[in-house]
Amino acid sequence: MLPRPALDQSIPAFSKETSEYVLLAWCTLGEKCISDCDAQFSLLPPGSALMAQLVRRGPLPQLVSEGVELRYIAPPGHEHPSGQVDFWKYAKSLVGKELPADTSAKGLTPSGVMHLVEGQALFMANGIPALPYRDDGVIDPVDTRRVLALGLSAVHAPRAVREVRRLIRNTRPEVAHVHNVFPLISPAVYRVLAEEGVPVVQTLHNVRFLCPNGLFYTRGAICERCKWGNTLHAVRWRCYRNSVTASALYALSIGVHRRRGTFAGITRAIALTPFTAQKMVESRLFRADQLDVLGNFIPDPLPEARPAPPVHGYVAFLGRLSEEKGAHLLIEAARRLPDVPFRLAGDGPQREALERMARGLPNVELTGKISPDRRWEFLCGAALVVIPSTVYEPFSLAALEAMVCGVPVIAARLGGLPYLVQDGVQGHLFTPGSAAELAERIRDVLGDPAGAHHMGQAGRRLVEERFTASHHLEGLMQIYGKAMTEEVRR
Template identity: 45%
Template sequence: MRILQIHNDYREPGGETAVYRAEVALLQRHGHQVLTWQRDNTEIFTYNLYQKSAFLVNTIYNRQVYYNLQAFVRDKRPDVAHVHNVFPLISPSVYRALRKLGIPIVQTVHNYRFLCPNALFYTHGQICERCKYGNTLHAVRWQCYRKSYALSALYAVTIGLHRRWGTFEMIDRFIVLTPFVGQKLIEAGFTSANKINVLGNFLPDPLPAPGSFEHREPYVVYLGRLSPEKGVNVLLDALVDLSEIKLKIAGDGPQKEALQTKVQKQGLQVDFLGHVTGEKKSELLRRAMVAVVPSVCYETFSLAAIESMASGTPVVASDAGSLPFVVEGGKSGVLFRAGDSQDLQRKLAWLLAHPQKALAMGYYARRVVEQRYSASAHYNALMEIYNSVIKG
């Protein structure tokens, strides 16, 4: 099969970019011809004056991309196009270009950008769904994107116009990472249930070796970005009266200095490890008693959760967004009320007091990843989706 993968990369590559690259590699390993159409936001730093002045218009509708992609598609003739992210350099013009040439379009919904200009459903410290039904101008008033009127207006106008123009209706199939995300699309009137397939992210082969199912070290780990919506403050508050637990934070972000200051004031046992990758990350996860995903926003998925589960480490996750669909409460981990540090403290204390229960959850978590989030399981489900849209 000839598959066109389309992605606009971010200045700070994260989980979405990792998934895109892993999916390209997975398809190539199975012998498919993978074509890529990719842009990178770091290009913006090299723009001349003309390119900077054209940036706003091109974000809304990039005519050059529209014509260049058509020429590319006419030459390569892909069987299907799989789009990941088009903002801001590629723009939604790709959907019209692909539709005009009759190429089936599959879209993975990695975030809530189609319904929310800042893609999070979270602003000013709380969940927000004001723009969900199509009036995206709320984002301008609240400066939801990078606390900027101009950038918030840019995304509000881009998304709002294309929803009104019916551009996103040209997408043949939406891949959502959990049923929660699909339900939000349906609630918003953005698409219908028959155009939605649920397929979570996956971990490439081989899966990391799991840790011991007999004994773990007395520390918990947080793996991810250090920003307000991730709820790390909630985790620190939960540890105030759990002096026997040490926290290891693997990640970086704009909140790092504030979190370090809080740790010093409260006298907590916390190690800030920075960005951790490869075997060092695997070793960190497989030795931990538990991993914590304390998000206060609607996560669309959690790679950190399934990476921890693959290591045989149970996950304590908030009940926000998609997390209850990834972490099965009482089986692969424990759920707590989002934003409630006392509830999180109780759940951590219970796991500390019941280490055999925690180890059993970790064993179950590993089995879940093998069955549901492995490369082979993902590939088989993805091919079913591709074949269904190609057949029409």
């Protein structure tokens, strides 16, 4: 028999001075399903009951049942009980009906939402499919479940809704331009604006309306599981800051409002590149004729473009040092190009790992975060700039900043980057994640100084023609005009 794992008896952090709520949860029946190690032997159908109450602390404590949702979360390794017992194979003869795998006779799954008992401030989940086995077969008779109380301000923020309604009635705007509603305002603001007859323009800075972490990226890989509306995938994978709680909060808010049709209150949406627009149409959240493409811009006055490439330039990276930004690919490329200097400017959670990777590589320097006033000097001193992201970039200000300085850009052929960097025009594209191909593209640019200079000039022209403040303002005014015209027609 495999040994039983140690029981996690840690208690969530609680402060008697600052904690506003106490969440009480208990199991009335215990693990009632299996009494033997034999997968064919079961006394009762797999099922267990959880109850919980949320108490608001104070001189007169109050039980809370409104404006909150309680969820129970299976511990890691307990998501698939049907793999350990044969109950689901014989469910029809045992309980009179076929059951989906990992679903109890009462319709519950290993993780889910607790329902409020009518007439009581009591939440219950009766019939959770719980087994004294982990998914890998290890005996674990106390598979401790977590119960989370999620405040619904991210779903509907009453105070924010009231303030927005008051602002509208006091100012009577012709159009409302919304950038971000998570988590404090909530998407409920779109209904308020629609009810007050105000057309809404929404800038889509990321894909947050489709993905709780806004990136289409989790566990080191591209992920579009939630694009079609089932945002609960994010809870399982802890997609938002590796937190079950935070992931559940965003998943709930986005999922609820997609089902309610709240986003239909948006008159027009601005995608930063055609890539984001395409994803929105694929998801059916927006129609193609609702979307405009308008990228970010470089503020006036534009910095001076360098007159010529530096004689001793370096390969530059400027950005956050995190896994999805792909800075590790530059260090791998640097190993293949020992005579080429590389400088990585920025900070982030991957910095220590990158410093370890760079040990023994005299051609690699991690400069740390540089101040805004040194940014242009850093970019102008580069032979080229690399944008090696392994995640869909909806846009890239780093690419624009390099191009406005007249520096060629090598970017991953991913997300919105190919819409900014045309292969062979403003720089080169490479296959995402391929350090070998990246090294080849770097070698190509450095081996053709005249061609690199022409690419840098093409990048500068692109910024001047499409990504200045005046161009952005002109585009915004056109979009506002469309939104107001369409609102009148409704």
